[in-house]
Amino acid sequence: GNSVTQMEGPVTLSEEAFLTINCTYTATGYPSLFWYVQYPGEGLQLLLKATKADDKGSNKGFEATYRKETTSFHLEKGSVQVSDSAVYFCALSQGGGADGLTFGKGTHLIIQP
Amino acid sequence: DSGVTQTPKHLITATGQRVTLRCSPRSGDLSVYWYQQSLDQGLQFLIQYYNGEERAKGNILERFSAQQFPDLHSELNLSSLELGDSALYFCASSPGTSQETQYFGPGTRLLVL
Numbered sequence: 738g739n740s741v742t743q744m745e746g747p748v749t750l751s752e753e754a755f756l757t758i759n760c761t762y763t764a765t766g767y768p769s770l771f772w773y774v775q776y777p778g779e780g781l782q783l784l785l786k787a788t789k790a791d792d793k794g795s796n797k798g799f800e801a802t803y804r805k806e807t808t809s810f811h812l813e814k815g816s817v818q819v820s821d822s823a824v825y826f827c828a829l830s831q832g833g834g835a836d837g838l839t840f841g842k843g844t845h846l847i848i849q850p
Numbered sequence: 851d852s853g854v855t856q857t858p859k860h861l862i863t864a865t866g867q868r869v870t871l872r873c874s875p876r877s878g879d880l881s882v883y884w885y886q887q888s889l890d891q892g893l894q895f896l897i898q899y900y901n902g903e904e905r906a907k908g909n910i911l912e913r914f915s916a917q918q919f920p921d922l923h924s925e926l927n928l929s930s931l932e933l934g935d936s937a938l939y940f941c942a943s944s945p946g947t948s949q950e951t952q953y954f955g956p957g958t959r960l961l962v963l
Binding site (some may be wrong): 771773778779781782783784786826832836837838839840841842843 | 852854881883885892893894895897898900905906908911940942946950951952953954955956957
């Protein structure tokens with residue numbers, strides 16, 4: 738079956754540091770890939786997505802590239818802010834009528850001033 | 851604000867009881883998805899409805915059931931509740947069925963005592 742593996746946390750960085758959160762997946766065919774973010778006490782918000790190989794999703798300074806050869810979708814940001822502190826989830830959608838998202842376990846990111 | 855609404859926000863009940871969670875999708879969205887978020891299992895897909903019909907099933911227990919009504923709102927029914935059913939239950943919606951972005955509601959926090 739489908740699965741998503743991401744580094745768990747917490748990951749603690751200083752403000753303005755470079756961020757990478759690794760995500761790899763197992764799926765058949767050509768899934769769509771997503772990063773969602775969950776702020777404390779809130780629901781999930783879509784951060785970015787990519788629907789085919791070599792696509793780059795980007796939003797709010799975050800980027801991730803769909804790498805089919807390494808089955809990865811790593812999240813990066815050049816300079817993090819305290820307001821980026823949240824839990825980040827990598828997810829995939831298989832499509833073909835079975836469209837429940839498969840999530841990784843989430844990475845808790847803490848940015849210190 | 852994603853446009854997806856869920857009620858109630860919090861629910862406290864006892865083991866053996868039955869509860870109903872309600873979700874209203876974004877205007878125009880035909881698909882509704884239910885997810886459970888717990889500390890031990892993470893985020894798990896439960897079930898998807900599209901325009902009133904069940905479309906896909908995930909890790910949904912037999913004690914749980916859902917339906918989508920003609921006005922497209924959905925209800926998740928949880929019965930014979932156990933302590934382990936305590937979790938955050940999220941509803942999400944999307945326009946159709948295929949690998950689209952899902953927009954999440956704020957969730958219902960269920961506590962079973």
